Every structure is written in structure tokens, then in C-alpha cells.
Amino acid sequence: MTGLPKPGDEFGGYKIEKLLGQGGCAAVFQAEQTRTNRKVAIKIVLPHIIEAVAGVAPRFLREIDVVKRIEHPNVIRLFDFGQTDSGLLWMAMELVSGKDLQEVLRAEGRFEPERALHVMTQALSGLAVAHDTQIVHRDLKPSNLMLTDQGVNRDIVKVLDFGIGKAIGADEDKTVQEVTEAFGDALGSPHYMAPELLKREAVGTASDVYSMGLILFEMLTGRPAVEADTIFEVYAKQVYNDIAMPKWLAHSALGPILNKATAKTTADRYGSAKEFLAALQKVDAGSITYVENDEVLTPEPKMPARKSRAGVPTAEKLAPAPVPAKKSPAPRRKKTRKKKAQSQQTALLLLLLAASFILLAIYFLTNT
Structure with missing residues (x-):
């Protein structure tokens, strides 16, 4: 298979x-449709992925x-797709300036609540159309939301990169799901x-809701909801830590909505973009006041409960037990049990890190 096309190449x-x-x-790539002279964006799958x-x-x-299937003003429009004679896979899409x-966040910093909600409600409107047809984006992030100006209208949103959307409808061909799993790793x-997603469990529309909740938090505060020095810490925080909100946000009308959107279990989240959108549409942005350097409310990490097996204690049994006050060895026993519980938690984190190493190894092997 040949490499990527060069300027002047046609297909x-x-x-x-x-x-x-x-x-x-x-x-x-930017390209021109020769028949209509229309400018388009052409996305080409990298050769090593195809191989x-x-x-x-x-x-x-x-x-x-x-x-x-996705047709909405806030979603990039797909025009055409195919495969070149050399085997490259491509799709031609709406070119957006x-x-x-x-x-925008890097250049301007946080958004005022009204602007943040304006952007988020548009993105959720487009995403809701996909969710109605049981398509999950899987890779929502700030770089996949394009902001454009149209005449006097500012911050018109276009959701990008639905090419890795995972079809989860019962009527879908299984091969569609298989290829999205492969792309998802990359x-x-x-x-x-x-x-x-990080735990390789069932993915659904609520998975997109979680990502959009984190993006809304970032617009409102000017900082990512999940910050860490290593990728392993990122994984651990995503799985166990609720987002740490500044007090002004936690106590606003958006606080409970963000908590629900970013709940760690899908059952506790909004089930789709449409549900998340409905909640946001009830919020009066004018009632929310940003406070500079406000106190950040940091929730305790949620360690998972352990399933009871023969010879394996449950989480409840790992917790320090009450100790009779009259027995002198009690303080030492309490300290020992506390250390044991901490050791169990450390072991669990190490297992998560090991799993992360394996995922990264798979990624590098498939991309070399």
C-alpha cells in the first residue's frame, strides 16, 4: 500500500x-471536488491502521x-466516501472554517456560563440525533467540537469525527461494531x-454523556476536570474519583447536573444527550456567578466493593473494625487492620496500572 496522497493527487x-x-x-486534507469546485475536507485512514x-x-x-444517518446543523456533514486504487480509505466531509x-479555551480561558451553555446545548442537540439512531461517538473531547461564526451568529458548533461512532442497535451488522472497537483503541x-470505556465494559449513549459533562466543566472553570501527572493517574481518577468542583459551581444549579452527567456508573447518569440537554435547558445562566480562586470541594475516592469469594474478604471485612476500649492491644490491632486495608487499596491500584500498561503495549504494537 502506498503512503498518504500529496497536493495535486486526484481520486x-x-x-x-x-x-x-x-x-x-x-x-x-483540504481538497476540491473537480465537478463542482466545492471545497471539502477529506479524511484518510492511515495506512498502518488498514494493514x-x-x-x-x-x-x-x-x-x-x-x-x-446523522443529519443535523451541529454535526459535520458527510458527502462521499470510498477506497482508492492503492487501498486507501477516505471520506469527504463539509469543510468548516x-x-x-x-x-479557543487555551487562547481565551474559561467561558461565562451563558456562553458555555450556548455551546453545550448545540453540541448535545447534534449528538441527540446520533443517539436516537443508537450511534455512540466514543471520542468526544474539546478538539472534536468546532466553533464557527456565521454572519452575526457567534460560536456555531459542529461536532467532528463521528467516523468512529459505534453502532449499538440490535439491527446493526456486527462487523460495524468490530471496526469501531479497533479504531477506538487508537x-x-x-x-x-x-x-x-477504560474498563472495556459495555459502551452506550451514557458514555458520551460522561465526556460531554467533563467538557462542560472545562468550559465553566477553564481547567480540565481530570488532571494528573501520568496516564495511570488519569485512569485511576476516571474510574474512582468524582470531579472536584469549585464551591461556586457545586452550589449552583449546574452542580447537581454535572454530578449526574459525570457519575461513575451509567445507571446513575443521564441516559442520552437528549436527557442531558433537557436538564441544561432548565438552567438560568444569569443565576450562576463565577468566583475567582474559590474553595474546591474534593470528594473522597470511591474504591470498589469486592466480591466475596472463598478465602477472600469483602470490602466491608477489610474496613477497620471497632475495637473494645478496655483491651490494651486494641490500638495496635486497629492500626494493623488499617494498614491491611490500605495495602489492599494499593494492590487494587497497582492492578489498574498493570492493566493500563497492557493497553498501552497493545496500542504501540498495533501502531508500529
């Missing part, structure tokens, strides 16, 4: 003009048929991924 009725950007799974995943071509083409949300962004 499928499009002429490549320039490279716009490249990620872990695909490259995006690494057996039978990826027919699966990719089926996946695009899924994405074609503007900046992604990540760039594209997932741990800082915005739901706990069930």
Missing part, C-alpha cells in the same frame, strides 16, 4: 490541495453508511473517556 473526483492535520488514526486490522476496508465502508474548542482520549 474519487477530488483533488488534494493541502494537509490540514493528522492524528493517531487518520489524516485530514493492522484484518478486513478493515469493507467494515469501514459499512461504518460510513452508519454515519450517513473556525477553531476547535480546545484552541483514538480514545483518556482525559475525557467514561470509566466503562
Whole structure:
């Protein structure tokens, strides 16, 4: 298989003009449709991805048929797709001028509540159409939300990168789900991924809700909800730690909504973008006041309960037990049991880190 196209190359009725950007799974080019002179963005799957995943071509083409269902002003429009003579997989999409949300936040800092809600409600409106057809984005993050200006209208949102959306409807071809799993390994962004994605559990529309909750928090505060020095700490915080909110936000109308959107279990979350949107539409942005350097309320990490097996104590049994006051050895026993509980928690974290190493190893092996 040949490499990526160069400016001037033509295929499928499009002429490549320039490279716009490249990620872990695909490259995006600006191109022109030769028949209509329309400018488009062409996304091309990187050759090493195609070579690494057996039978990826027919699966990719089926996946695009899924994405074609999504028609909404706040979702990038798909025009065409195909495969070149050399085997490259491509899709032509609406070309949007503007900046992604990540760039805007870096340049301007936090948003006022009214602006944050304006952006989020648009994104959720587009996402709701996908969720209605049981399509899950899986990789929502600030860089996948484009902000454009149209005339006097500012901050018009376009949701990008539905190409890795996972079809979960019962009527979907299993191969569509298989290819999205393969792409998900290359594209997932741990800082915005739901706990069930990191734990390789069942993924659904509530997984997107979690990511959107983290993005809303970042717009309101100007900082990511999940901050850590290493990828392993990111994984641990996503799985065990509720987000630490500044007091002004936690006590506002948005506090309970954000807590529900970012709950660690899907059963405790809004089930879809439509439910999350409905909750936000009831909020009066004018009633929310930002407080500089406000106290941050940090919740305690939630360690999982252990299943009882023969010879294995449950979480309750690991907790320090009450000790009779009259027995002198009591303080020492309490301290010993506390250390044992801490050791169990440390062991659990080490297991999580080991799993993270394995996932990273798989990623590097499939991308070399």
C-alpha cells in the first residue's frame, strides 16, 4: 500500500490541495471536488491502521453508511466516501472554517456560563440525533467540537469525527461494531473517556454523556476536570474519583447536573444527550456567578466493593473494625487492620496500572 496522497493527487473526483492535520488514526486534507469546485475536507485512514486490522476496508465502508444517518446543523456533514486504487480509505466531509474548542479555551480561558451553555446545548442537540439512531461517538473531547461564526451568529458548533461512532442497535451488522472497537483503541482520549470505556465494559449513549459533562466543566472553570501527572493517574481518577468542583459551581444549579452527567456508573447518569440537554435547558445562566480562586470541594475516592469469594474478604471485612476500649492491644490491632486495608487499596491500584500498561503495549504494537 502506498503512503498518504500529496497536493495535486486526484481520486474519487477530488483533488488534494493541502494537509490540514493528522492524528493517531487518520489524516485530514483540504481538497476540491473537480465537478463542482466545492471545497471539502477529506479524511484518510492511515495506512498502518488498514494493514493492522484484518478486513478493515469493507467494515469501514459499512461504518460510513452508519454515519450517513446523522443529519443535523451541529454535526459535520458527510458527502462521499470510498477506497482508492492503492487501498486507501477516505471520506469527504463539509469543510468548516473556525477553531476547535480546545484552541479557543487555551487562547481565551474559561467561558461565562451563558456562553458555555450556548455551546453545550448545540453540541448535545447534534449528538441527540446520533443517539436516537443508537450511534455512540466514543471520542468526544474539546478538539472534536468546532466553533464557527456565521454572519452575526457567534460560536456555531459542529461536532467532528463521528467516523468512529459505534453502532449499538440490535439491527446493526456486527462487523460495524468490530471496526469501531479497533479504531477506538487508537483514538480514545483518556482525559475525557467514561470509566466503562477504560474498563472495556459495555459502551452506550451514557458514555458520551460522561465526556460531554467533563467538557462542560472545562468550559465553566477553564481547567480540565481530570488532571494528573501520568496516564495511570488519569485512569485511576476516571474510574474512582468524582470531579472536584469549585464551591461556586457545586452550589449552583449546574452542580447537581454535572454530578449526574459525570457519575461513575451509567445507571446513575443521564441516559442520552437528549436527557442531558433537557436538564441544561432548565438552567438560568444569569443565576450562576463565577468566583475567582474559590474553595474546591474534593470528594473522597470511591474504591470498589469486592466480591466475596472463598478465602477472600469483602470490602466491608477489610474496613477497620471497632475495637473494645478496655483491651490494651486494641490500638495496635486497629492500626494493623488499617494498614491491611490500605495495602489492599494499593494492590487494587497497582492492578489498574498493570492493566493500563497492557493497553498501552497493545496500542504501540498495533501502531508500529
